[in-house]
Amino acid sequence: MKMTEVPKDSGTEEKEDWTAFANAGFGETDIDLWDDLEAAPTPDSENETESDDKQEKDSSSTDDDWSEHYQSDQMETYLQEIPPAPSLPGLKHLLRMGTCDHCLGRIGGKKSFGQDIVSAGNEIRANILATDPELASARDGDSYCQFCEELFAEAPLLARLMNDALADYECSRLQIGAQFPKDQAEEEDLIRKRYGAPGSAPLKSSLVENVAKELLILNPKIKLVNEKPQILALLDMLTLAVNLDIRSHYIYGRYRKLERGIPQTRWPCRSCKGRGCMRCDGTGKQYLHSVQDSVGNPLLELFGSKEHSFHGMGREDIDVRCMGRGRPFVIEMKSPKIRSVDMAVVEKAINSQAEGRIEVDSMRDSQRSEVVRIKDTPAEKSYRIRFKLHPLGTMPAPVPNHRKEGGRRGKKGRRGKRNGSGRGKDEEAILDTDTPVEENNVKGNTPIYDEASLTILKKAELVDICIARKVAKSGTKSDLIERILNSPEPQPELPPLPDENKILKILNGLAGTTLEQRTPLRVAHRRADKIRKRQVMVVEDPVVESTEEGIIAEVSLRCESGTYVKETVHGDGGRTIPSVSSLLGADCEVLWLDVADIHAD
Numbered sequence: 001m002k003m004t005e006v007p008k009d010s011g012t013e014e015k016e017d018w019t020a021f022a023n024a025g026f027g028e029t030d031i032d033l034w035d036d037l038e039a040a041p042t043p044d045s046e047n048e049t050e051s052d053d054k055q056e057k058d059s060s061s062t063d064d065d066w067s068e069h070y071q072s073d074q075m076e077t078y079l080q081e082i083p084p085a086p087s088l089p090g091l092k093h094l095l096r097m098g099t100c101d102h103c104l105g106r107i108g109g110k111k112s113f114g115q116d117i118v119s120a121g122n123e124i125r126a127n128i129l130a131t132d133p134e135l136a137s138a139r140d141g142d143s144y145c146q147f148c149e150e151l152f153a154e155a156p157l158l159a160r161l162m163n164d165a166l167a168d169y170e171c172s173r174l175q176i177g178a179q180f181p182k183d184q185a186e187e188e189d190l191i192r193k194r195y196g197a198p199g200s201a202p203l204k205s206s207l208v209e210n211v212a213k214e215l216l217i218l219n220p221k222i223k224l225v226n227e228k229p230q231i232l233a234l235l236d237m238l239t240l241a242v243n244l245d246i247r248s249h250y251i252y253g254r255y256r257k258l259e260r261g262i263p264q265t266r267w268p269c270r271s272c273k274g275r276g277c278m279r280c281d282g283t284g285k286q287y288l289h290s291v292q293d294s295v296g297n298p299l300l301e302l303f304g305s306k307e308h309s310f311h312g313m314g315r316e317d318i319d320v321r322c323m324g325r326g327r328p329f330v331i332e333m334k335s336p337k338i339r340s341v342d343m344a345v346v347e348k349a350i351n352s353q354a355e356g357r358i359e360v361d362s363m364r365d366s367q368r369s370e371v372v373r374i375k376d377t378p379a380e381k382s383y384r385i386r387f388k389l390h391p392l393g394t395m396p397a398p399v400p401n402h403r404k405e406g407g408r409r410g411k412k413g414r415r416g417k418r419n420g421s422g423r424g425k426d427e428e429a430i431l432d433t434d435t436p437v438e439e440n441n442v443k444g445n446t447p448i449y450d451e452a453s454l455t456i457l458k459k460a461e462l463v464d465i466c467i468a469r470k471v472a473k474s475g476t477k478s479d480l481i482e483r484i485l486n487s488p489e490p491q492p493e494l495p496p497l498p499d500e501n502k503i504l505k506i507l508n509g510l511a512g513t514t515l516e517q518r519t520p521l522r523v524a525h526r527r528a529d530k531i532r533k534r535q536v537m538v539v540e541d542p543v544v545e546s547t548e549e550g551i552i553a554e555v556s557l558r559c560e561s562g563t564y565v566k567e568t569v570h571g572d573g574g575r576t577i578p579s580v581s582s583l584l585g586a587d588c589e590v591l592w593l594d595v596a597d598i599h600a601d
């Protein structure tokens with residue numbers, strides 16, 4: 001093999017030497033990559049080239065190789081500048097330093113392929129002691145390895161600690177890591193680069209490997225991995241302790257919410273912020289049930305977990321049901337002791353405890369990356385929405401959600417108490433309640449008079465009011481006032497409601513319409529105020545009923561992801577354009593909304 005010689009300048013010596021070795025390893029070539037460099041061979045480069053060459057054949061190294069190698073002992077000639085291992089003087093120096101067999105094996109540059117570091121170290125020591133028995137005294141009594149600070153001696157203990165800690169957990173993918181005090185790591189790095197063979201294994205990875213080896217002796221079934229572990233066992237080399245980082249277990253599924261008034265995620269009680277109080281019966285929850293708890297709580301015991309997180313592919317409002325194939329989600333069981341659970345058992349546990357409020361299916365084991373997928377997948381959705389028509393101008397204007405006073409499924413929201421207490425951060429962080437607000441009873445713009453206000457009017461003005469109210473306009477001022485006070489309040493003239501055919505035509509005409517939706521008032525406190533363009537793709541099964549309560553319509557809409565559907569119907573005071581309301585020329589009160597299906601997965 002043709003060896004390329006490199007000039008040995010101080011400082012860059014090691015690096016260049018390594019480069020030369022690497023270059024030589026690529027086989028023969030007539031082109032000398034170092035042609036432009038001035039060759040200046042020195043005794044030690046000669047020696048090292050030799051040893052590098054030997055290292056290539058390490059797997060077949062014999063005692064002959066060793067003796068041949070050590071015959072060129074020129075140590076005495078450069079005592080002051082000890083060359084790194086695997087030169088003989090370098091190895092001798094490692095022995096003299098009190099280096100342990102593990103470190104000798106990993107930094108001596110003599111490890112054969114497949115050989116573990118301790119037997120490589122043994123071999124190096126044995127070979128050197130054969131030529132220089134006096135060095136045996138360097139490693140006896142209270143010897144101290146400067147490279148590892150005797151940590152390799154602790155590997156069996158650490159493995160035992162780890163095995164004990166893992167005993168409670170099911171784990172088919174274990175990763176082992178180690179944490180060293182910074183100065184120890186830096187120190188080792190420094191002396192390893194100074195005395196160790198080029199490319200020596202660092203302390204951390206070698207020690208981790210060694211502990212892993214010991215662990216596999218204790219527990220041969222453990223599967224060690226370098227990424228995506230179920231448990232990361234971290235060796236703390238300062239305190240000689242083992243810390244387990246138990247990664248969550250993820251399960252995918254789809255849920256149907258068959259009852260209104262259930263939030264998707266747990267919603268802390270407004271009064272006590274989750275600590276538990278009289279108002280929430282000590283549950284700490286604003287709503288007794290949530291999809292998250294209905295899915296996660298029955299699994300706590302099955303997975304030996306204490307906590308869960310819920311990740312849905314979007315969420316429906318609390319008063320909206322979710323039907324069809326249901327909504328995809330991932331439930332994250334934290335610090336689980338058990339990971340292999342039959343999904344039929346999982347589904348049954350959830351469905352039986354939810355008592356018809358929630359149903360899950362399609363459950364399977366998942367992983368962290370699916371949480372991201374679930375969150376980022378824009379899914380078209382189909383809705384069924386039912387609403388009542390009111391004459392234009394008779395519905396109250398929408399009120400921002402966070403100004404509403406709390407209350408369960410507040411159809412009977414309290415009036416006028418706009419500066420109520422429930423305006424904390426917690427409330428804002430949660431769902432759209434989306435319950436209609438009955439702020440007042442607007443009946444047109446007809447003024448209502450009392451006696452005092454009438455007394456101050458001139459007689460001519462009273463006459464005008466009598467004409468407007470269609471009562472007699474003769475008599476004294478007090479006659480007129482009495483007559484006005486006794487007359488029934490005039491019914492305002494309301495704009496007429498569209499007929500059934502017009503309603504059906506307008507609903508059908510929504511298909512393909514692009515809406516411009518400004519952020520609804522009810523969510524404006526927590527979402528950027530901007531205009532989004534969203535399309536209604538399909539309209540199905542519009543129905544119009546004339547009931548005693550008035551005209552009620554129902555329709556199915558399939559919409560682009562991110563469409564505000566209630567606003568599509570009621571128009572949000574002109575913030576969604578067009579809307580069913582603006583097209584009909586009537587106010588629309590949403591009675592209920594269902595997610596009929598989520599077109600994903």
Ligand SMILES: [Zn+2]
Pocket residue numbers: 099100101102103104145146147148149150151152
């Ligand atoms: Zn050591």
Ligand SMILES: [Zn+2]
Pocket residue numbers: 269270271272273274275276277278279280281282284285
């Ligand atoms: Zn409470």
